[in-house]
Structure formats: structure tokens, C-alpha cells
Amino acid sequence: KNEVEQSPQNLTAQEGEFITINCSYSVGISALHWLQQHPGGGIVSLFMLSSGKKKHGRLIATINIQEKHSSLHITASHPRDSAVYICAVSSFGNEKLTFGTGTRLTIIP
Amino acid sequence: DAGVIQSPRHEVTEMGQEVTLRCKPISGHNSLFWYRQTMMRGLELLIYFNNNVPIDDSGMPEDRFSAKMPNASFSTLKIQPSEPRDSAVYFCASRQGSTNTGELFFGEGSRLTVL
Numbered sequence: 006k007n008e009v010e011q012s013p014q015n016l017t018a019q020e021g022e023f024i025t026i027n028c029s030y031s032v033g034i035s036a037l038h039w040l041q042q043h044p045g046g047g048i049v050s051l052f053m054l055s056s057g058k059k060k061h062g063r064l065i066a067t068i069n070i071q072e073k074h075s076s077l078h079i080t081a082s083h084p085r086d087s088a089v090y091i092c093a094v095s096s097f098g099n100e101k102l103t104f105g106t107g108t109r110l111t112i113i114p
Numbered sequence: 115d116a117g118v119i120q121s122p123r124h125e126v127t128e129m130g131q132e133v134t135l136r137c138k139p140i141s142g143h144n145s146l147f148w149y150r151q152t153m154m155r156g157l158e159l160l161i162y163f164n165n166n167v168p169i170d171d172s173g174m175p176e177d178r179f180s181a182k183m184p185n186a187s188f189s190t191l192k193i194q195p196s197e198p199r200d201s202a203v204y205f206c207a208s209r210q211g212s213t214n215t216g217e218l219f220f221g222e223g224s225r226l227t228v229l
Contacts, residue, residue, distance in 0.1 A: 038217075053217050101162075
């Protein structure tokens with residue numbers, strides 16, 4: 006069983022819809038990362054957070070340390086948001102990231 | 115800064131050949147990571163360096179893989195001899211600081227195909 010679980014695995018939505026991607030983890034962490042990967046493209050770090058909430062443009066990431074859960078929200082989704090979104094966690098004293106399997110998001114115009 | 119620079123972007127080679135992938139981290143970053151991404155296994159950490167010193171290479175699949183970081187601005191990942199199952203996208207990433215609380219910056223990746 007992966008220590009980092011993402012849901013859903015695949016998500017298709019209409020342009021403009023509010024999107025939520027979830028990430029649950031089973032170990033104590035020092036930080037959680039949300040990454041974005043476009044088809045055939047590189048990986049971009051969207052957020053790194055250890056508590057509370059962060060916002061960048063139309064993207065919002067939240068984390069609940071007690072519940073070991075994080076969500077990535079996209080408001081007013083756009084076709085260019087179509088990508089794979091990956092959750093990853095790091096533990097205290099350990100540089101390794103444990104990755105989720107990713108959520109493939111497709112936004113239809 | 116130009117970001118993390120990897121080369122080559124694409125490489126096609128035959129089984130048994132030596133493959134060398136290169137990475138230039140962001141200037142000032144002192145942690146460097148090599149990851150491999152496949153459809154079956156997703157992203158896996160192969161090895162990481164702090165201040166040019168290999169810290170954890172437990173993710174390196176086998177002795178055919180080796181990585182070096184001769185200075186703060188350059189790292190290589192070598193596969194010799196290469197096998198078809200090594201076909202994957204190899205990402206290099208760098209981070210400032212030696213703790214795991216800094217943001218990671220990834221290169222564009224090197225797509226390796228071993229025939």
C-alpha cells in the first residue's frame with residue numbers, strides 16, 4: 006500500500022468548474038508538495054506546505070496535519086490546467102519524497 | 115536563472131551501450147536529486163547529493179547505475195551497460211538548503227529509450 010494516496014486517479018471536467026484533488030498520507034511529515042506535470046513535459050512545483058493554506062492565482066492548497074490530508078483546488082478551471090497533479094511528502098530528517106501516483110486532470114472547453 | 119538544465123533531452127540507444135545524463139542545478143542550490151519516472155512505477159528517487167556528497171543512493175537500481183557530482187554546478191548519471199528496462203524519463207532536481215523544507219526545482223527531464 007502506497008504511503009501517499011491520491012484521489013481521484015482521473016478527473017474530467019468542463020471549463021470553469023471548481024476542481025478538487027485529494028491527497029492522504031499515512032506517515033508523519035515535515036512538508037507536502039503539490040507538483041504539476043503537463044503531457045510530455047517537465048515537472049513544476051506548485052506548492053510546498055506544512056500547515057494551513059496557500060494560494061497562488063487560481064490554485065489553492067490546504068493541509069490538515071491531524072487528519073493527514075491535503076487538497077488542491079483549482080477555481081475557474083481552464084483547458085491549460087489539463088495535466089497530471091502529483092502529491093509528494095517528505096519526512097523529518099529525510100530528504101526523500103514519497104510520491105502519490107498522480108491525478109490526471111482533463112478540462113474540456 | 116535558467117533553472118535546472120538537463121541534457122540530452124532525448125536519447126535513443128541500443129542495449130549494452132553506455133548512457134550519460136547530465137544536470138546543471140540552479141546556482142546556489144546545494145541539494146541535487148536524480149529521479150526516474152516510468153508508467154509502471156511513477157517517480158522514484160535514485161540518489162541525492164548535499165554539498166556535492168552522495169547522501170542516499172539506496173534508490174539506485176543496481177551496479178549498472180552510477181552518479182557523480184564533481185562540483186556544485188554539475189552532476190552526471192551513468193548507466194553502463196544499458197538495458198531496455200532502463201527506458202524512462204530521468205529528472206534532475208535541485209533545492210536550496212540541506213533540510214527538506216525547501217522548494218524543489220525540476221529540470222525538463224531526459225527521455226531515454228533503450229532498444
